[in-house]
Amino acid sequence: MGLSKATFIDERKNAGIVNVSYKSDEDEFTKAETEIEDDKKKEHVNGRVRDEDIKTENGNVREGKGEEEKEEEDEDAVPDGGWGWVVTFGCIIIAIAINFAGPCFGILFSGFLLELGTSSTNVAWIFNLRSFISNISALFLDPLVAEWGWRKVGLVSSLLLSLGFAVSSFANSALYLLCSYSILTGIGCGWMMGTIFSMIPHYFKRRLGIANGLMHGGICVGQMAGPPMITYLQEQYGFSGSTLIMGAILLNGCVGAAVLHPVEWHMKARNKGKTDERKTKKARKAPDAQTHPCTTVSRVFTTIFTNLKLLKSPRVLIITVASSLNMTTYLNFLMFAPFALQTSGLSLEETSWCMSVSGFCMLVARLVVSSLTDLPGLSKRGCYMAGTATVFVTTIAFTFVQGLTWASVVIGVWAAGVGAFMSLHNLIMVEYVGLDKLVPTLGICGVFSGLSSVVIGPVIGVIRDVSQSYAVSMWALSGCFAVALLLWLLMPLAVAYDQRREGKQTESPS
Helix, strand or coil, X not given: CCCCCCCCCCCCEECCEEEEXXXXXXXXXEEEEEECCCCCCCCEECCEECCCCEEEECCEEEECCCHHHHHHHHHHCCCCCCHHHHHHHHHHHHHHHHHHHCCCHXXXXXXXXXXXXXXXXXXXXXXXXXXXXXXXXXXXXXXXXXXHCHHHHHHHHHHHHHHHHHHHCCCCCHHHHHHHHHHHHHHHHHHHHHHHHHHHHHHCCCCHHHXXXXXXXXXXXXXXXXXXXXXXXXXXXXXXXXXXHHHHHHHHHHHHHHCCCCHHHHCCHHHHHHHHHHHHHHHHHHHHHHHCHHHHHHHHHHHHHHHHHHHHCHHHHXXXXXXXXXXXXXXXXXXXXXXXXXXXXXXXXXXXXXXHHHHHHHHHHHHHHHXXXXXXXXXXXXXXXXXXXXXXXXXXXXXXXCCHHHHHHHHHHHHHHHHHHHCCCCHHHHHHHCHHHHHHHHHHHHHHHHXXXXXXXXXXXXXXXXXXXXXXXXXXXXXXHHHHHHHHHCHHHHHHHHHHHHHHHHHCCC
16 A cells, blocks of 8 residues: 655654654554664663663664764764864963973073072972972863863963962072972973863864973973063063062963863764763762862872773883873973083073073974874874984084084974974874873873982982082983883783783673
């Protein structure tokens, strides 16, 4: 019997079930409770999709959406532009502020500490204690963001950074700086650095390399513009006045933190349902976090201990140990380089010029290398290792050069190598551990960086005091770069080991 005339009567969706009625010229019948195949069908249990659901599509059995498929769908729904560029601009402002505070340490405090007759060991303790606190504080970033969000954490960290400089302007001893500069700016910089490294990958996919390069460009702008600006302020207002002005300038980090919206606010329309669900969950959690502070603290430390379990993976171990060695060693080079250049006979202005050259070369390298990662087939690991090898060679070469010209050339090539591996610091983590484990991996990397900073930094200071030579200290730093390079050579073995272990876990009976 055919339908010469069909009229749509009613349609009602209920968990993927549709009631459809048809009316013909001869008779009327109802096709009740017809089940349709829809790959978007979801059965919700307590607001979650059951992963064990199995559906049939085009004759093939397809499992319900698991974690990998959910992650891929979320990646497809990221803004990849729009408000993401505003977030990138905010991260650039924060990056500039961070690098006024950290890598410019030698320019900012070298004159004051030399007048006090502070030993290289104590100078190293001031700088590396700040690095230790900065890195260890990154371990708390993941649970704190889960509780209060990116903006609140960013605003608090910016205020701490500014307060640290304002208080340091009244310093009258190296011990005072150890308390004011190392602790306050350490916590602020740790949270701010982790924030900008984590936000960009959440907002971009296809243009991730470009956005990441722009953010790293802000880091280099701070390193490039910071030394001459600080030198000018010290000439005009002295140590106390210039440090207090720096504290006021660093308040601009609050402007950058204010635009760090949760990515769920700007998800594409096709994921609007998921976005609304995430917002609802966060709204439910906020009052509980405020009403029960003990529960909040418990959740924070539980998350930290859970994240530390990632150390079972040799991939995470290689990434965190090698990154911490590179980070600590390059920062110690920046800390000792102004002292070494001034000891070799260069003036403060010439030393500032060399550090500005390093900032410019690092800027170019970070922009170029990070942008190139958007090209298919480019090996991030190969670029990272090439940058590390360049830094290893030029650190040794730095000890043999004389005069402003050659010092500028060598430190410029050195900075290009640093820019290459630093621009991939977060991207290579995303490639090897995934976006969902990026912030926890950054936190673990912070732990290793903190430990290495309180070990490597003071040891380098002791080597300098015992040998009375900055060259010997630089050779020791180059050894750390060599170890990081060797670790990355082992990454293919680590990946193969993890794959075998995951294969065995999959094959083993539940």
